[in-house]
Amino acid sequence: MYIKKDVVAMLLAGGQGSRLYALTHDMAKPAVPFGGKYRLIDFPLSNCINSGIDTVGVLTQYQPLVLNDYIGNGQPWDLDKMNGGVHVLPPYQTSSGASWYEGTANAIYQNMGFIERYDPEYVVVLGGDHIYKMDYSKMIDFHKANHADLTIAVLDVPLSEASRLGIMTCDDTLRVIDFTEKPKEPKSTLASMGIYVFTWSKLRKYLIENENADTGSKDFGKDIIPAMLAAGERLFAYTFEGYWKDVGTLDSLWDANMDLLAESEQLDLYDKEWRIYSRHENLPPQYIGPAAKIQRSMISEGSVIDGESENSVIFGGVTIEEGAEVHYSIVMPGTVIKKGAVVKYAIVGENCIIEENARVGEQPENYPNRDEWSIAVVGHNITVSEGKSVAPKTILSESI
């Protein structure tokens, strides 16, 4: 028996995240480590529980092992509930056949049964690859006050970025009058953040119609939103102010981590009123040795630092040996940087070994071919042998 819920959240976590290359070879994008001790999915999950939403379906498809393990019973986010809680929803087989999730709308369509058990008034649809802190309950209040059928969270972006996003045009009351995915000539700078509040009865209707129409894409941005607009449904834009970052590319993932080190804290992870929860390993406090040099860095539990960390984000259980240097880089859990190794402007994945005197990345000023410069990336579980170099812009997915 299920007790009725006012709100159910559906988190789209099935994306491959192909633009993160080696970092998502063997894990789904929402499982990618971020900010010293988190994974991307910690942000929407924590936002849900902090917003009072305690029923969350997580739709998984691509490489779900790490993600499933990580979510577990949802306890770290207080989402282990007798009624509600977090549920991992992979594609499944039915009497009429089996199918993968074909698009974002289709993924929700296939899990209508999950939603209906809770008989909700509203369904919140979220992505699993954005870094932000947001009180969804305020957005739901806004949705209710407008008697909206769909409310889309929007961010005012620079005009230069508008053409690669979903752009909304609104009237004075913030009612959406036009929506265009990646417009060549943007009419506005209000970009969709991929956060939707639907009135469930309406969403249900459009999901079924979309499924029957079989557009091929079965996508919220391409199908559901345009169909609702065309039918004259009440769509509203909810403007969000605050830190929000899409970390779908290696550069944006690196940038978002570096943002955490900025003097003006754009994303306050120390706010006790809005904690970001994560699953912890049982690691002792970090140890900083007598010869260590640490500046403008974030370092997590279980790390042992005897070398140098400048302007870097160091995850749990990382070792930086004496004489090793890490500058402007992200070093993910369990990685060892040995004596004399230098890591600069790089992302190093989980459980890597950077052997003695190896070099990963380079700062742009020291690189002769500036136009060809970009951060260096080492995937997970990779060894960079003694004395080897990983040039800037390289994405290493095998040991060298």
Added chain:
Amino acid sequence: MGTNQNVLGLVFASIHDDKILDLTKYRTMGSVPFGGRYRLIDFPLSNFVNSGISQVGVITKRNYGSLLDHIGSGREWDLASKKGGLHLLPPFSHTSSTIYSGRLDALGNIWSFVEHAAAEYVVLSNCDVVTNIDFRPAIAAHIKSGAEITAIYAKGFYDHTAGTSATIFELDENGFVTDAAIDPPMTGECRLGLDMFVMSKDFLRKIVKESMSRNLFSLRRDILLSRTAKYKILGYEHQNYFSKIDSLADYFQANLDLLDSAKRNAIFTKAAPIYTNTKDNAPVHFGADAVIRNSLIADGCIIEGRVENCVLFRGVRIGKNTIVRDSIIMQGGTIGANGAIRNIIADRNVRISDDRQLTGSKGYPLFIGKGAEI
């Protein structure tokens, strides 16, 4: 790690509260913060769990509010279980119980719990020894030897003049205890009792019932000392690093010992982790002018100044141009800018304003009480 359904672990969480009164004013020994993110009870609980002992009773006496908060359902130690699991045993939790005076007395009070536990053997531990121990070989040695009691000891240095307390064992060539002494007038290497014992439940029942009928209550004095000749007591040597906390100076040193890699690695191992409550703090943020040397730092700290030879607990903040050396700052401590701090122990949530200078000495650290504002 197989579970050992046959063994019950019992922790005395309130024994020796009087040894570090400063720290036990608002809490009991088991909930004294230690090592940046732990409480002393985490060590016996984790040792039990890592030894496959999945049914554990925690015997408390007074000031156990913070202990209850810390332990909760026992989930963090994987002891939230339908079968066995963790049981908190405060005074008056069983009929006709009283505030106890010693371990035998306490066991008498909660005997119905022990009786109903599905276990043939019982392992007893206090909370004043910080170590990582596997009880399984000790239990095996106990069974093999046919001993009635196995007392776990470690070789260590005892100095009578330091005013600390110890039980010291003499053994025969077969490893059985021939003599036990409390605080003998000696200085030197010896076999120090760690207040950890293995017994069968039947034997424990016998000594508990006998002691109650004679109004005896001290396991150490009334059994180990008085009955050394009568009972067959095996000494089992624990060879890993340990520290026994018997005074504020011991507590200070035991924390600073964790800065030594060999000692730290002996306590915190991947195979047998020390479990504790998690707090969801962000990683440590080090500012542009931070200088850190030889320190153990828990998550949630924000450090702008200089920190040397310190243990910083979760959520500590150190201001710009402040130097903190040889100190232990517990959870939530805030030290302002331009300060100079040395040899202090700051209990939880201490606030030290800008421009303050505070100095204790190595043998006698300056203690600052919980929530103090300076």
